Every structure is written in C-alpha cells, then in structure tokens.
Amino acid sequence: MTLFDSPSFKNHEGVFSxxxxxxxxxAIIAVHSTSRGPAVGGCRMWNYGSSAEALEDVxxxxxxxxxKNAVADLEMGGGxxxxxxxxxxxxxxxxFRAFGRAIDTLGGIYYSAEDVGVSVEDIMYAREETExxxxxxxxxxxxxxxSPVTAEGVFRSTLVAAKRLWKQDDLNGLTIAVQxxxxxxxxxxxxKLHKAGARLVMxxxxxxxxxxxxxxxxxxxxxxxxxxxVQADIYxxxxxxxxxxxxTLPRLKCKAVVGAANNQLATPEIGERLFKAGVLYxxxxxxxxxxxxxxxxEMKARQTGGAYDPQWVEGKLVGLMQTVDEIFARSEAEGxxxxxxxxxxxxxxxxxxxxxxxxxxxxx
Ligand code: NAD
Numbered sequence: 001m002t003l004f005d006s007p008s009f010k011n012h013e014g015v016f017s018x019x020x021x022x023x024x025x026x027a028i029i030a031v032h033s034t035s036r037g038p039a040v041g042g043c044r045m046w047n048y049g050s051s052a053e054a055l056e057d058v059x060x061x062x063x064x065x066x067x068k069n070a071v072a073d074l075e076m077g078g079g080x081x082x083x084x085x086x087x088x089x090x091x092x093x094x095x096f097r098a099f100g101r102a103i104d105t106l107g108g109i110y111y112s113a114e115d116v117g118v119s120v121e122d123i124m125y126a127r128e129e130t131e132x133x134x135x136x137x138x139x140x141x142x143x144x145x146x147s148p149v150t151a152e153g154v155f156r157s158t159l160v161a162a163k164r165l166w167k168q169d170d171l172n173g174l175t176i177a178v179q180x181x182x183x184x185x186x187x188x189x190x191x192k193l194h195k196a197g198a199r200l201v202m203x204x205x206x207x208x209x210x211x212x213x214x215x216x217x218x219x220x221x222x223x224x225x226x227x228x229x230v231q232a233d234i235y236x237x238x239x240x241x242x243x244x245x246x247x248t249l250p251r252l253k254c255k256a257v258v259g260a261a262n263n264q265l266a267t268p269e270i271g272e273r274l275f276k277a278g279v280l281y282x283x284x285x286x287x288x289x290x291x292x293x294x295x296x297x298e299m300k301a302r303q304t305g306g307a308y309d310p311q312w313v314e315g316k317l318v319g320l321m322q323t324v325d326e327i328f329a330r331s332e333a334e335g336x337x338x339x340x341x342x343x344x345x346x347x348x349x350x351x352x353x354x355x356x357x358x359x360x361x362x363x364x
Contacts, residue, residue: 003015003055006055006056006059008056008059008060008063009059010032010059010063011032012030012031012032012059012062012063013031013032013033013034014030014031014109015028015029015030015031015055015058015059016028016029016030016031016102016106018098018099018102020098020101020102022094022098023092023094023095023097023098024085024090024095025083025095025098025099025102026051026083026084026085027043027081027082027083027084027099027102028051028054028055028058028081028082028084029058029079029080029081029102029103029106029110029112030058030059030061030062030079030080030081031062031077031078031079031106031109031110032059032062032063032065032066032077032078032079032080033066033077033078033350033353034077034109034353035077035350035351035352035353036069036070036074036075036076036077036349036350036352036353037069037074037075037076037077037353038076038077038108038109038110038111038132038299039062039065039066039076039077039078039079039109039110039111040065040069040074040076040077040078040079040110040111040113040134040292040295040296040299041061041062041065041078041079041080041081041110041112041113041115042080042081042112042113042114042115042118042135043080043081043082043083043099043112043113043114043115043118043123044057044058044061044080044081044082044083044115044116044117044118045082045083045085045087045090045091045116045117045118045122046082046083046084046085046087046116046117047084047085047086047087048082048084051084054082054084057082058080058081058082061080061082062078062079062080063078064078064080064262064263064285065077065078065079065080065292066078066079066346066350067285067342067343067346067347067350068285068286068289068292068346069292069296070345070346070347070349070350071285071286071289071320071323071342071345071346071349072286072289072292072293072296072316072319072320072323073316073319073320073323073349074292074293074296074316075296076111076292076296076299077350077353079109079110079111080115081099081103081110081112083095083099083117083118087116087117087118091122093125096122096123096125096126097125097126097128097129098129099112099126100125100126100127100128100129100130100133101129101130103126103129103130103132103133104129104130104131104132106132108131108132110132111132111133111134111299112126112132112133112134113133113134113135113295114135120135120136120137121137123135123136124136124137131302134295134298134299134302135295135298136298140301140307140308141298141301141302141306141307141308142298142308143294143295143297143298143308144294144308145184146290146291146292146294146295147184147185147188147291148188149290149291149293149294149313149317150185150260150288150289150290150291150294151185151186151188151189151192151260151290152188152192152290152317153287153288153289153290153291153293153317153320153321154185154189154236154238154258154259154260154287154288154290155189155192155193155196156317156320156321156324157258157282157286157287157321157324158171158176158193158234158236158256158258158282159171159196160282160321160324160325160328161234161256161258161280161282161328162174162234162256164280164325164328165255165256165280166233170196170197171193171196171197171198172196172197172198173197174197174198174199174233174234175198175199175200175201175230175231175232175233175234176193176198176199176200176201176232176233176234176235176236177200177201177202177227177230177232177234177235177236177254178190178193178200178201178202178203178219178236178238178259179202179203179204179224179227179235179236179237179238179239179240179243179259179261180203180204180237180238180239180240180260180261181200181202181203181204181210181213181214181219181238182204182206182209182210182212182213183204183206183238183239185238185260185288186202186204186213186236186238186239186260187209187213189236189238189260190202190213190216190217190219191213191216191217193217193236194216194217194218194219198234199219199220200214200217200218200219200220201219201220201221201222201227201230201232202214202217202219202220202221202222202227203221203222203223203224203226203227204224204239205224228243228248228251228252229251229253230253231253232253232254233254233255233256234254234255234256234257234258235252235254235256235257235258235259236257236258236259236260237257237259237260237261237264238259238260238261239261240261241261241262241263241264242263242264242265242266243261243264244257244264244265244266244270244271244274244281245266245267245270246266246270249270249273249274249277252279254279255278255279255280256279256280256281256282257274257279257280257281257282258282258287259282259284259287259288260284260287260288261284261288262284262285262288263284264281264284265281265284265339268339268340271337271338271339271340272337274337275331275336275337275338280328280338281337281338281339282324282327282328282338283327283338283339283342285342286320286323286324286327286342287324289320290317290320293313293316293317293320294313296316297309297310297312297313300312323345326345327341327342327345
C-alpha cells in the first residue's frame, strides 16, 4: 500500500522518512496538521514487523495528536514520530543524536517528546542536536512528569459527569471501578476519587503496587478480568486501549466511562452502542489531555524565554472542563455519541487555522 492510499493518511500535511547509515536510524515523522501551531507529539520506538506497519502507526497517532491538541485549545498542531527498532537492544546516544538532526531538518514544524520505548534521557541526546524537542528533565521551563496533571483532568471530568448524571458536586455514594490503579495516572486518580467520596473497586497486574494504593484508598481489589463485571456507577480505564469492545460491552454495568487510557473504543461503532445503551462515554483524548497541556506550558516557556507556568496550566484545565461539559450537553441535545461531538469540535478548530508547511496559504 502506498502512502496516499493508506486509510490512515487522512490529509497529512507532510510525512518524512529518515535513514542514517552510521547509527542504523530508521525513522518516520508524520505531520498531520500545523494549522494551530507547530505539530507536537512524542516519538515511539517499536520493533515493527514492517515499515508499512510503522507508517500506519505513525499516521494514526499523528492525526490523534491534532485532535487532542485542538480540543485542549493549545496553539499546537499534531504530529508524531516512530523509530523502527528494538528499544531494549538497539538504543544508543548516537541514534538519538541522529534522530535529533532529523527533527532539526524540519526547521520547527515538528516538536518531539517521549512516548513508548523512548525516555527523557533519549530525548536529552536529541536535544544536543535540535531545539525542537519537549519533555526535558531540567531548566526553568521543564514541565516534569505529566501524570499528575493527566489525573487531575480525568478527576475533574469525573466530577462533570457526576454533575450531569446524578446532579451532585462530589462523588459521595458513587462506586468507581478503576483499571490500572497502580499506574502513574491510575494511582494519582484513585487518591483524588477517594478523597471526593467515591467507593473504589480496583485492579492492576502489578500486585504489590495495587495492594499499596488499595490500602491507601480503602478500596476493594478484584482480579484483572473481573473489573468489567463490577457493579459500578463509573468505569475508569487507566491501563490499556480498546477495553470497550464486543466482549466487554455486555458485561459493563456502569452509567459512565471516564478514564485516562488512550484509544478506549475498539471501534467507533462501540461508541455508538454505548450512546444507545445510555452510557455516558467521556472521550478519552479529551479527558486525558491534562498531560499535553502540561507539556504545552514547557513549549510556551521555550518560545517566550519564560518559565513553566502552573497558573497557565490551570487556566487550560478549566477550559478543558468547559469543553467536556459542552460535549456532554451537545451529545444530549443533538442525539449523537460523545466521541463524534468531540471529533467535530476538534475538526472545526483545526479548520480555523492556516498550515505552516506553506502549501496552503489561504485561511480554510
Ligand atoms: P502506566 O504504565 O504507569 O500504568 C498502567 C498501569 O496499568 C500499570 O500499573 C500496569 O500494571 C497496569 N496494567 C497493565 N495491564 C493491565 C491489565 N490487563 N489489567 C489491569 N491493569 C493493567 O501508564 P500511565 O502513564 O499511568 O498511563 C495509563 C494510560 O493512560 C495509558 O493508556 C496511557 O497511554 C494513557 N495516558 C497517560 C498519560 C500520562 O500523563 N501518563 C497521558 C495521556 C494518556
């Protein structure tokens, strides 16, 4: 399959392949949209079965970043990069320096950061060759671990859902089933939900860490697969993608789904079925955008010579919650699933801008 025929191509502004003989670097950088600002999205290092598989993945992820950055109202477009290789055995400082030089050739239309298989340390090597990377470990602009901010966004979205469904300002009397409660986001989120009055039922495959967080939050623990059968008001997926699927849907008893995991819907049809079943699904890329908002503060600081600004992050989180509420309200008023409303908000915001690659000069 060629690039333009790929079902994931979806109007990417630019797709760039890089090869470095000395280090063996094989990388693809996909820039979906620069209409709201430079494309920002992490770099994933993965042992893809073929370069076609790597291309599909980078295109899908890159478009996802455009949508996430737009709904979070950030002055950033969407892009992503992949390095083809085994992150356990094929990493080297020189590989990431070469990757940094690759990014640098794009002159700032794409900023990279960490993702699966790529650490802050790796990105620091790329930084030696380019200024177009974010998610760094030091300096006044550094934004640090995004997980607490992601958890805060998911927590506040849970409150927005509770207000809409149960007309209450806290989580008293509600049972929440948290999947991945021992993870970076899951643990912060569980503590917040517990403090707001929710009764928690949780699971994780990391048993030692699970026991710790369960004790701290007075939670009931269930086996990983049993989480779908819990009699809960809200299901909070914070581990894997695609847990809302043909098999789990008939088992879920909740009235709302609000969690941090990416790509929760196995297919868009599942979103439709949740809607028809009266389950309020909080679109994943909207409610988990706290982390990218945190990174955006670092970008802004870099561009203006300022520092990481927690107040700016707070302002963006407040705006994000207004968007979550708007999505719920429009879904009800228009009789359409929430994931469709979120996409249409993102698409409208992307269409407002003007791309920076220079091919399209007129405003859309
Ligand atoms: P993490 O790896 O720290 O946490 C995931 C947790 O899920 C781990 O504790 C793991 O043991 C557990 N887990 C894995 N498989 C499981 C299973 N089958 N059943 C139950 N538990 C299982 O990752 P994280 O950073 O906390 O991210 C969690 C999710 O949120 C991911 O989907 C990630 O893509 C998404 N996300 C994270 C951020 C962030 O800021 N970290 C931002 C946006 C989206």
